[in-house]
Amino acid sequence: MNSPGVIAITGLGSYLGRSLVKRLLRRSPEIRIVGMDRRRPFRLDPLVRFHTVDLTEPTSDSRVAEVLAEERAEVVVHTAFRSEPTADFETDHELETIGSLHVMNACAAAKVKRLIVTSSTMLYGPWPDNPNFLTEQHPLRGHPGSHSVSNRIQVESLLAKWRSRNPDTEVTVLRNCWIFGPTYTDHVARYFSRPLVPKLIGYDPLMQFVHEDDCMHALETATLHQHPGVFNVVGSGVLPLSTILRIAGKRILPMPPPILYRMANHPSQGQTGDPPEGFYDYLRYLWVADGQRGWDAFGEPVYTTREAWMSFVSTRRMRRYR
Amino acid sequence: MSEEIELETPMGAGSSDVLSAELREALDGLRGEIRTRFPERQRAPVETIDWMAIIQQIQRRVSTLGMSERSGEVDEFGMDEIVLRRARPLLELLYEHYWRIELHGIDQIPDAGPCLLVANRSGLLPYDGLMVSHAIWRMRPKLQPRFMVADWLITLPFVQPYLARLGGVRACRENAERLIRSGASVLVFPEGQKGAAKVFRERYRLKRFGRGGVVRVALETRVPIIPVGIVGAEEAHPILFKWSAPARAVGLPFLPVTPTFPLFGPLGFLPLPTKWVIRFGEPISIDHLPPDAASDELLISRMNEELRSEVQALIDMGLSDRGSVWE
Numbered sequence: 060m061n062s063p064g065v066i067a068i069t070g071l072g073s074y075l076g077r078s079l080v081k082r083l084l085r086r087s088p089e090i091r092i093v094g095m096d097r098r099r100p101f102r103l104d105p106l107v108r109f110h111t112v113d114l115t116e117p118t119s120d121s122r123v124a125e126v127l128a129e130e131r132a133e134v135v136v137h138t139a140f141r142s143e144p145t146a147d148f149e150t151d152h153e154l155e156t157i158g159s160l161h162v163m164n165a166c167a168a169a170k171v172k173r174l175i176v177t178s179s180t181m182l183y184g185p186w187p188d189n190p191n192f193l194t195e196q197h198p199l200r201g202h203p204g205s206h207s208v209s210n211r212i213q214v215e216s217l218l219a220k221w222r223s224r225n226p227d228t229e230v231t232v233l234r235n236c237w238i239f240g241p242t243y244t245d246h247v248a249r250y251f252s253r254p255l256v257p258k259l260i261g262y263d264p265l266m267q268f269v270h271e272d273d274c275m276h277a278l279e280t281a282t283l284h285q286h287p288g289v290f291n292v293v294g295s296g297v298l299p300l301s302t303i304l305r306i307a308g309k310r311i312l313p314m315p316p317p318i319l320y321r322m323a324n325h326p327s328q329g330q331t332g333d334p335p336e337g338f339y340d341y342l343r344y345l346w347v348a349d350g351q352r353g354w355d356a357f358g359e360p361v362y363t364t365r366e367a368w369m370s371f372v373s374t375r376r377m378r379r380y381r
Numbered sequence: 382m383s384e385e386i387e388l389e390t391p392m393g394a395g396s397s398d399v400l401s402a403e404l405r406e407a408l409d410g411l412r413g414e415i416r417t418r419f420p421e422r423q424r425a426p427v428e429t430i431d432w433m434a435i436i437q438q439i440q441r442r443v444s445t446l447g448m449s450e451r452s453g454e455v456d457e458f459g460m461d462e463i464v465l466r467r468a469r470p471l472l473e474l475l476y477e478h479y480w481r482i483e484l485h486g487i488d489q490i491p492d493a494g495p496c497l498l499v500a501n502r503s504g505l506l507p508y509d510g511l512m513v514s515h516a517i518w519r520m521r522p523k524l525q526p527r528f529m530v531a532d533w534l535i536t537l538p539f540v541q542p543y544l545a546r547l548g549g550v551r552a553c554r555e556n557a558e559r560l561i562r563s564g565a566s567v568l569v570f571p572e573g574q575k576g577a578a579k580v581f582r583e584r585y586r587l588k589r590f591g592r593g594g595v596v597r598v599a600l601e602t603r604v605p606i607i608p609v610g611i612v613g614a615e616e617a618h619p620i621l622f623k624w625s626a627p628a629r630a631v632g633l634p635f636l637p638v639t640p641t642f643p644l645f646g647p648l649g650f651l652p653l654p655t656k657w658v659i660r661f662g663e664p665i666s667i668d669h670l671p672p673d674a675a676s677d678e679l680l681i682s683r684m685n686e687e688l689r690s691e692v693q694a695l696i697d698m699g700l701s702d703r704g705s706v707w708e
Contacts, residue, residue, distance in 0.1 A: 187536035190555035191458055261538025265459050265545070297457055299542070343535060345551075 063283050064172070067093040067132035069123070069162055070139025071109070072100040074243055075177055075278060076329035078271070079136060080107055082279050093130045095123065096139070114139055114158030115150060120149065123165035133172045136282055137162050143246040144207035144335060155210040156217070163221045166228060173229045175281050180267075180291055181205075182212050182235040185344035189367050191265075194351035195234070195289040205337030229287040233277055236293045236348060239367045240271030250338070252375055255321075256304055259312035265297040267347045270362035270370060277357040286356045292381060293350035296363040306365075307372045316343070394490050433688065448668045457529065460546035468547060475508075479654050480613060482512060483702070486661035487520045491608055495561045497599050498526060498568040500609035501587055501692055502576030505637055506620040507534065507549060508652055509611050513568055514548060516659055526566035529557065543673050561602045568609070571595045571685075578635060579639065581619040583698060585612070587693050593678075593685040593701075600675040606666040608688060610695025613657030644665050655706050658699035662691050 066083065070076045071094035083090045084104055094103070095112040103109055110126045112119055126134065139162070140155050159176070166174050183193045184200040200214060203207040215232065222230045237247050250256070268293055277292045304311055314322075319339055354360065362370065455461050476482050490496065503509060510528030518523050529552035536551075548704055550556050553567065560567050570576060573592040579588070599606045620637040628636035642649025665688065667674070674680055 188532045188553070189552075190553045190559075191551065192555070192559060194555075259538075261541070263542035263545075265455070297455065297459070299455060299459065299545075301456075301542070 063090065064133030065091045065093060065130050066134045066136060066282060067095065067127055067171075068136045068138060069095045069112070069114070070137070070293055071096040071103070071107070072098070073140065073276070074140050074142055075138040076136070077277050079138070079278055079282065080104060083282070085280075086283075090129075093126065093132055093291065095126060114161055115153040119158070120164040120250070122163035122169075123162055124168040125209075127169035127171060132169065134175070134282060135162065135166050135171050135173070136175045136177075136278070138177050140211070140277055143208060144162050144205065148206050151207060152210055155207070156213045159214040160217055162215050163218065167221070167225050171228055173231065173285070173287075175231045175233065176214070176218060176277070177278065178209050178211060178215060178232050178234040179208075180234045180293065180346065180348040181208055182215065182234065183346050183348065184208070185264075185340045185346045187344050189345050191345060192347055193291075195352055196321045202337045202340055205335065205340060208337070216335055229285060231281045232289040233281060233353075233377050234289065234291050234348065235274050235277075236267050236269050236291075238271050238274050239268045239371035241370055243271045246338070248371065251303075251307065251309075251371075254310060255310045256302065256322045257314050258304070259316050259319060259339060262343045263299050263301045264343060264345050265347055266303055266364070267293050267297050268367040269294040269360065270367035273360040273362055273367075278351060280308045280357045288352075288356075290353035290356055291348040291350050292353050292357070294360050294362055294364045294367050295350065295354075296365060297347055298364050298368070301367055306368060351381065382421050398464070428589065455546070457563075458550050458556070458632070460527070460548045461546040464543075464546040465548065466481050471517075472511060476512060476515055476519070480512065480617070480657040482516060482613075482657040482659055484516055484659050485522070485699075487517070487700075489664055490517065490521065490566075490662040491605065491664070492521070495566045495602075495604050496562055497557075497561065497602075497604050497606045498566060498593065498661075499590075499606055499610050499688055499692060500568060500570055501585075501594055501615075501696060502570030502572045503579060503584070503611070503615035504652065505534075505577055506540075506652075507544065508617060509614040510549065510568055510570070511547065512614070512657065513609060513611065515661060517566075524566055526568045527560055528568040529570065531577065533574070546646070554598055557598045560603055561604055567598075569595055569598075571688075578623065578637075579615065579620065580623065581616075581621055584619070585696050587689055587696070590689045593681040595686045596681045596688065597675055599667055600681070601699070603667065605666050606688060607664050608662035608691040608695055609658045609694055610662070610697075610699050611657065612660075612696055612699035612703060613655045613706075616655040617652035619653070636649040656703055656708055658702050660695045660699050660702075662695045665691070 068076045071080065076094070076096075077100065080092055080094065081090060084106060088106060092107045094107045094109045097113045098111065099109055112122050112126065116122075137159060139158055141151055144280065145151055163174070180193070182199040182201055182208060183197055184202045185187065186200060200210045201212045218230060218232065222228075238245075239248065273294060274292055277290070280286065316339070323339060324335065350360070415431070497515070500509065500513060507530050510530065512529050514526050517526050525548065527548050527550050530544055530549040531552055535544055535549060544704060550560065557567050557569060571594065572588045575588040575593060595606070618637065618639055620639055622638050623635040624638050625635050636643075641647060641651070670680070
């Protein structure tokens with residue numbers, strides 16, 4: 060392996076940033092890592108050089124550029140995104156869209172060699188007229204009800220423009236689908252952990268998951284090697300939603316869409332933890348991505364959708380045996 | 382009885398025991414007397430109802446409602462082999478006895494390798510797709526052509542889970558090309574929604590074949606096109622006229638008014654037992670065309686029109702084969 064140079068990771072405290080550090084240091088303690096986040100993460104490895112940067116601040120772009128120049132970073136991994144949407148639309152937008160813009164501008168100023176941005180296949184959006192397998196060329200239509208998805212779409216369009224202005228930097232975008240595994244937690248995992256799972260009556264779309272190890276493997280490979288372009292990072296195989304819930308032995312609460320949407324929307328805005336309205340459309344229509352391009356670049360996934368789900372279910376001890 | 386007495390004697394005191402023993406003996410005698418005089422009626426045994434077991438069973442039924450027949454293992458387009466196998470007897474019944482389907486030209490379908498079957502579309506529910514696919518499976522069990530279904534139908538609540546499991550795929554070029562590349566034959570209805578929405582007096586007159594997407598798929602994937610004429614399906618759900626106002630409320634493109642629907646409510650969904658003729662035409666080979674033909678718009682539109690007239694000819698042949706709508 061040729062030395063990748065100094066790797067700078069934004070959003071060190073996020074799951075992806077934290078796990079990437081762990082994996083890189085396990086691979087070789089020689090790798091030099093610079094971390095940036097709003098506050099110092101708990102139990103940070105002493106080998107990581109940490110800088111406090113708040114991406115929601117207006118001058119954070121020059122601050123990031125300073126850090127990148129000072130540390131002579133060659134690779135920037137941008138993972139400073141919310142792992143789940145919050146009710147604070149404004150801060151979400153400042154952090155995800157404007158924060159990413161700041162990071163991009165800093166990368167341009169510091170002339171980094173590679174920029175890796177994590178994204179999501181949720182950006183394709185659940186639409187009744189989606190083909191069964193969405194390729195990377197498919198337009199990002201998102202979901203009108205989900206501000207978080209809209210923010211990330213803006214990030215991708217800003218990035219596309221940025222790429223044409225900075226042709227010397229190799230840009231890698233990793234779009235992963237819903238991550239499941241023993242340690243990963245977000246609002247999707249919490250939704251599926253409930254004892255009684257509300258579901259739209261009469262709909263049973265095919266779902267696709269990726270195991271956290273496969274997702275991290277793709278991110279690690281993209282960090283260490285040159286893989287410019289956009290990649291879907293997904294597990295192999297698909298499963299209907301009803302099968303997924305049955306594997307976990309869940310009680311299903313079938314509800315008509317208007318009632319469920321209304322019920323889901325208000326508590327989520329009051330931050331009492333329920334997924335927002337847009338979420339249920341992802342359980343209504345198809346948004347399965349074609350992972351072939353990602354598998355060609357990063358290798359076949361170790362876990363299928365079923366296995367990723369099983370590993371999640373078994374670690375949470377969710378299965379009720381009847 | 383006697384056991385009790387034996388047990389009690391060591392503890393008891395003399396005369397009172399004797400008295401009670403006598404008394405019991407007398408009572409037993411009396412009881413015997415009564416039983417012989419009044420023969421015992423067969424009394425039904427009192428069943429203890431295990432409410433908890435019943436509740437648990439109901440709970441299990443509710444939580445797995447409509448799922449027990451599903452294997453859970455689906456292919457990448459959502460087809461479930463076990464559901465399909467269980468549906469075969471029903472499909473066979475519809476095929477053999479309900480619509481008494483007559484099949485012509487099955488030899489036109491290649492034994493190996495995928496092909497693109499192009500048929501006329503009719504009726505709101507995709508009975509025609511199911512029947513052609515079943516007909517081919519009967520003759521060539523190895524071939525299981527996947528039929529394409531319009532967007533609004535494949536995402537219709539309650540219909541969507543079953544259609545996908547029976548082999549329906551959303552109609553779009555990406556899906557067709559992917560299926561053919563993976564080696565499956567595909568049955569397409571290029572008339573689309575316009576075909577499904579044909580009213581009764583327009584029956585068996587083909588609508589425009591889209592914008593040539595079918596020909597494009599065939600040119601991209603280099604597979605032969607086989608025209609298919611389906612006669613009978615268009616009378617199974619004769620649409621007298623379309624009613625659009627209530628349809629918009631439930632998200633349908635239109636609400637068909639047939640002789641039975643909505644007059645008889647859900648019963649109106651039952652198709653009429655018409656006589657069907659399915660006729661496969663000669664494959665249209667595209668081997669002689671240059672590889673860059675997919676970008677020749679004029680060629681595509683000419684081939685599309687050719688294909689349309691082929692299907693129309695097959696329908697006309699099927700109509701003349703058939704004595705009447707019912708025979």
